[in-house]
Amino acid sequence: MSQHVAKLRSDYRAPAYVIDTVELEFHLHDSATRVLNTMHIRRVSEQPLQLNGEHVQLVNLWLDGHLLQPHEYQLSANLLQLQNLPEQFVLSVETVINPSENSALEGLYKSAGAFCTQCEAEGFRRISYYLDRPDVLAVFTTTIYADAKQFPYLLSNGNLIEQRHLDDGRAMAIWHDPHPKPAYLFALVAGDFDRIDDVFVTQSGRTVQLQIYVDHGNAERAHYAMQSLKRAMRWDEQRFGYEYDLDIYMIVAVDFFNMGAMENKGLNIFNSKYVLADAKTATDQDFINVESVIGHEYFHNWTGNRITCRDWFQLSLKEGLTVFRDQEFSADMSSPAVHRIQAIKVIRSHQFNEDASPMAHPIRPDKVVEMNNFYTVTVYNKGAEVIRMQHCLLGEQGFMRGMRAYTERHDGQAVTCEDFIRAMEQANDRDLSQFRRWYSQAGTPHVQVEQQATATGFTLTFTQQTPATPGQTDKQPQHIPVLLSAYDANGELLPLYSDALVRHESASYLFELRERQQTITITCREQRPVLALFENFSAPVKLEYQQHEADLLVLLAHAKQPVTRWEAAQRLYTELLLEALQHNTAPQLSDAAVSALQQLCGADIDPALRALALVPPSPEELAEHCSGLIPVEQIAVVSRQLRDSIAYAIAAPCAQLYVRYRQAQYQLSAEAIAARSLSNLALYYLSAAAPNDAATWQRVMRHYQQADNLTDQYAALQTAVHLQLPIAAQLLTEFAEQWQQQPLVMDKWFAVQAQVPAAETVERVEQLLQHPLFTLANPNRVYALLATFGRNLVSFHRQDGAGYRIFTAAIKQLNSSNPQVAARLITPLTQWQRFSNERQQLLRQLLTELRQLPNLAADLEEKINASLN
Ligand code: B3K
Ligand code: ZN
Numbered sequence: 001m002s003q004h005v006a007k008l009r010s011d012y013r014a015p016a017y018v019i020d021t022v023e024l025e026f027h028l029h030d031s032a033t034r035v036l037n038t039m040h041i042r043r044v045s046e047q048p049l050q051l052n053g054e055h056v057q058l059v060n061l062w063l064d065g066h067l068l069q070p071h072e073y074q075l076s077a078n079l080l081q082l083q084n085l086p087e088q089f090v091l092s093v094e095t096v097i098n099p100s101e102n103s104a105l106e107g108l109y110k111s112a113g114a115f116c117t118q119c120e121a122e123g124f125r126r127i128s129y130y131l132d133r134p135d136v137l138a139v140f141t142t143t144i145y146a147d148a149k150q151f152p153y154l155l156s157n158g159n160l161i162e163q164r165h166l167d168d169g170r171a172m173a174i175w176h177d178p179h180p181k182p183a184y185l186f187a188l189v190a191g192d193f194d195r196i197d198d199v200f201v202t203q204s205g206r207t208v209q210l211q212i213y214v215d216h217g218n219a220e221r222a223h224y225a226m227q228s229l230k231r232a233m234r235w236d237e238q239r240f241g242y243e244y245d246l247d248i249y250m251i252v253a254v255d256f257f258n259m260g261a262m263e264n265k266g267l268n269i270f271n272s273k274y275v276l277a278d279a280k281t282a283t284d285q286d287f288i289n290v291e292s293v294i295g296h297e298y299f300h301n302w303t304g305n306r307i308t309c310r311d312w313f314q315l316s317l318k319e320g321l322t323v324f325r326d327q328e329f330s331a332d333m334s335s336p337a338v339h340r341i342q343a344i345k346v347i348r349s350h351q352f353n354e355d356a357s358p359m360a361h362p363i364r365p366d367k368v369v370e371m372n373n374f375y376t377v378t379v380y381n382k383g384a385e386v387i388r389m390q391h392c393l394l395g396e397q398g399f400m401r402g403m404r405a406y407t408e409r410h411d412g413q414a415v416t417c418e419d420f421i422r423a424m425e426q427a428n429d430r431d432l433s434q435f436r437r438w439y440s441q442a443g444t445p446h447v448q449v450e451q452q453a454t455a456t457g458f459t460l461t462f463t464q465q466t467p468a469t470p471g472q473t474d475k476q477p478q479h480i481p482v483l484l485s486a487y488d489a490n491g492e493l494l495p496l497y498s499d500a501l502v503r504h505e506s507a508s509y510l511f512e513l514r515e516r517q518q519t520i521t522i523t524c525r526e527q528r529p530v531l532a533l534f535e536n537f538s539a540p541v542k543l544e545y546q547q548h549e550a551d552l553l554v555l556l557a558h559a560k561q562p563v564t565r566w567e568a569a570q571r572l573y574t575e576l577l578l579e580a581l582q583h584n585t586a587p588q589l590s591d592a593a594v595s596a597l598q599q600l601c602g603a604d605i606d607p608a609l610r611a612l613a614l615v616p617p618s619p620e621e622l623a624e625h626c627s628g629l630i631p632v633e634q635i636a637v638v639s640r641q642l643r644d645s646i647a648y649a650i651a652a653p654c655a656q657l658y659v660r661y662r663q664a665q666y667q668l669s670a671e672a673i674a675a676r677s678l679s680n681l682a683l684y685y686l687s688a689a690a691p692n693d694a695a696t697w698q699r700v701m702r703h704y705q706q707a708d709n710l711t712d713q714y715a716a717l718q719t720a721v722h723l724q725l726p727i728a729a730q731l732l733t734e735f736a737e738q739w740q741q742q743p744l745v746m747d748k749w750f751a752v753q754a755q756v757p758a759a760e761t762v763e764r765v766e767q768l769l770q771h772p773l774f775t776l777a778n779p780n781r782v783y784a785l786l787a788t789f790g791r792n793l794v795s796f797h798r799q800d801g802a803g804y805r806i807f808t809a810a811i812k813q814l815n816s817s818n819p820q821v822a823a824r825l826i827t828p829l830t831q832w833q834r835f836s837n838e839r840q841q842l843l844r845q846l847l848t849e850l851r852q853l854p855n856l857a858a859d860l861e862e863k864i865n866a867s868l869n
Helices: 219-240 284-299 312-333 336-355 377-410 417-428 434-440 549-558 562-583 591-602 607-613 619-623 632-661 670-689 694-706 710-722 728-739 743-754 761-769 779-790 802-817 819-834 837-851 858-868
Strands: 017-027 033-043 049-052 057-063 074-076 079-082 088-097 107-111 114-118 138-147 153-156 159-165 170-181 188-191 194-201 207-214 248-254 267-271 446-454 457-465 480-487 509-513 517-523 530-533 542-544
Touching: 057 079, 114 248, 114 267, 138 153, 138 188, 153 170, 194 219, 207 219, 219 248, 219 284, 219 312, 248 284, 267 284, 284 312, 284 670, 284 710, 312 336, 312 377, 312 417, 336 377, 336 562, 336 607, 336 619, 377 417, 377 434, 377 480, 377 509, 417 434, 457 509, 480 549, 530 549, 530 562, 549 562, 549 591, 562 591, 562 607, 562 619, 562 632, 591 607, 591 632, 607 670, 619 632, 632 670, 670 694, 670 710, 694 710, 694 728, 710 728, 710 743, 728 743, 743 761, 743 779, 761 779, 761 802, 779 802, 779 819, 802 819, 802 837, 819 837, 819 858, 837 858
Parallel strands: 017 138, 207 248, 248 267, 446 542
Antiparallel strands: 017 033, 033 088, 049 079, 057 088, 074 079, 107 114, 114 188, 138 170, 153 188, 159 170, 194 207, 446 457, 457 517, 480 509, 480 530
C-alpha cells in the first residue's frame, strides 16, 4: 500500500554531477512566478543527470544556449533527466510556480503580503529543477524582479550587488553569495517591512551590517532580537573562535512558518514568534526563546552552513551540535542550572516519549521516507546530549581541541557524523568506537544501580539495558558517562577513592560505564553515603535506583550542584506518584518532605531554581515512567492530588514568597525573571490551596489587572483557567478583547485553554476550532490549539475518544493543505500501543481511515505505516 519509497543511509552515492555556479532570475507574481535557473555543471561520472523538481511547471530548457526539444530530455513526476552530456556545460531551466497557492509553506510562498522561501530539507525543488541534495555546493547569484511599490525590499543570500527601479514600475536587485552552499540554504524575500539596523564589529575588525525586517508597526518589538544577535556573535567568537563571514546579516520575521526559523546564509527567515518580544506582548519564556533561537540560527553559520551535511541522514551533525551550542550560549547569558533543567525536561517528556513510539529512530536515522519527519527531539535534543556527553568525556579543553580539528579539516565541505567524531577522537587520542553507538542505536537506555556496603566503603553495580525499538531488537551496551557525588547524612561532600573514578572538571566524579554490567569498588569513610547519580543528567538514560526519602532530602537541601537539588525533588515526587499509581492510593507527602519543601521555599538559592524544584513532573512526564499501559485517569488523579498536597504544605511560605518576589516595576533582568517565576508559582499554589475562596479569586484578579507585563498577566490567566476558578471566563474574555489584534498573544489564549487537564477540555477545543480567529492555514495557530491539546495527556486521551476524532478531522484537512504540519500533529495518535484496549481500537480505526485518504502525503504515510505495521 506504500506509495512513497524509503531512502536508506547505506545507499549514499556521491553526486554524478557538480554545480559550480547558479544564476537565478525571479520574476515575482502571486500566482505565476517565472524562474530562470542557469547552472554551470561538471560531470564526474558516466550517469544521466537527474534533477529534482516538484510542483514546478517546466517551460524551457537550454543546453549550452540551445533550446532543447521534449524528445531530448525525460520528464517524469519529480525528475528531469538528461543523457549524453558533455564534461562541462551550462544548463538553463525556466519554470513557472504558484506561490500564492503554496499552502505547504515549502519552496516559494506568500506569508501575508510578502514572498518568502523555505528550502530545507527538500524545498528548493519546488522552485526549480536542481540537484537538491546537501552535498552539491554552488555559488549563487540571484536577481529578483518585482513590483516596486508592493515590494520595496528584495532580498536574497550574500551581498547586494545592484539595486534599481525599472521604467515599468518594477524594481530589480542582484545578490551574490560568495560562499558555495547547498540549495537548502537558498533564500529569497520580497515585501514591505519595517526595518531596524545595527552593526557588529568582528574580532578581526570587520564591520557587519545587521538588519531585522518585521511587519509594519513591529519595529519596537525587534530590539531584543537584535541585542541577542549581537550577544550571539560575540559569544561565538569568544567561546568557539567563529567569526561571521559576510558584510551583512539579515533576519526577516514572517507570521506563516512551519518551524521556528531557518538559517539561510546571510538571510535568516524566522517565525515572528522568535523575533518579536516586548514586555507587554511577550512572556519571560518568550524572551528566553527569542535569544536561544536567534543564537541557534546564527551558530549554524559555522555548524551547518560552512560545514554542512553530506546527506540528510546526517542532520544531527548540524542540529545536535548547534542545539548544544545554543544551550551553552543561553547558559552563559543567564543561569546555567535553569537552562540545563529546561533541557532535561524536554528530553524526559518529549524525547523519551519519541523513543517509546513507533517512530523511534537513532539520532542518525538509517531509513527515511519524508525528511521533514526527522526534524525531531531525537535528532535535535538527544543529538545535543550526545555532543554534551563527548564534552563530558573529553573535558572543555579536549572538546574544543576536537572542534578546532573538525573546523580546520572540514570547512567548506559536506560531511558526516563520522567525520565529526573522528575529529574529536584524533584530536584527543581517544578511542570512541563504542561511543559511536549513540549515533546508531535508538531508544532510551535504562541504567539500574545497586549499592552495597563494604568494610572500606561501598560497591556500585551498574546494569544497562536498552529496550528494543522498531527495526532494532538487539541492543549493544553503550559507553555512558556517569557523573556522581557522595554526601554524608549532614550534606557534607565525601571524598571517594577508586580506580574506576576520575575527578571531573564539573566537580563530580566521572565513571565511564561500558559493559552490560559493571561493579566498581569505592573507598569512602561512609559505607552508606547519600549518592547523587548522573549529575547534571550526564547521559540521556532512565536511572533505576532505590533511594530513601531521607537521602533525597539531604540532596535537596545540601547538594552542591543546583541541578542535583532539583533532581532530588523530582525523584521524590516521582516516587510518590508511582507508588500512588501502583497502590491506587493518594500520594502522601511525609512530614519530613513537607518541612523540606517549606524550607526550600525560603532557601538561599536562585528563586528560579526554587520555582522549578517546587513543580512535580507533569502527567506527560509521569507517563514515561509507566512501563505497561498508561493509566490516563489515575495519572490525572494522582497528579492533581500531589499538586494539592504541595499547595497545602507550602501555602504559608507561598504567601510570603508572593509578596516578597512580586516586582513593583517591570524589568527584564535574569533576577527579575527569576523573581517573577517564583511569585507566579506562589500565586498558583496559593490559589490551588484555596480555589473556592473569594480571596483567591480577588488575588488572581488583582494580579491580572495590575500586571504591567505579559508574564504576570498570563500567569494570572493560566492560574484561573487551569484551576477552573469562577473568574476564568471573565479573564479569558478580557484577554481576547485586549489582544485580538496580536496573533502571537492570541496563540497563548488558545493554548491556555487547550492545556487544562480536564475532561471538558475536549468540548472547549471543539468550540475553539470554530472561533473566528482560528485557522488551519497558520501553523502557529494550529500548534497553539491542536498540538497543545495533543500533548494534554489527560484530556486528549479521554475515554470516549472524542479528542481523537477532533484531531483526525483536522489532520485530514491538513493532509492536503500542509502535510508537514499534519505530520507533526499526528504523533499522539500513532502511540496507540500505550493506551487501553478501547482506545487502541479506536485509534487504529482512525489511523486506518487516514491511511485510505486518496492523496495521502508522504509525511503522514510514513508515520501511519510505522504505527500500524
Ligand atoms: N534547520 C531549520 C529547520 C528546517 C526544517 C525543515 N522542515 C531550523 C533549525 O534547526 O535551525
Ligand atoms: Zn538548527
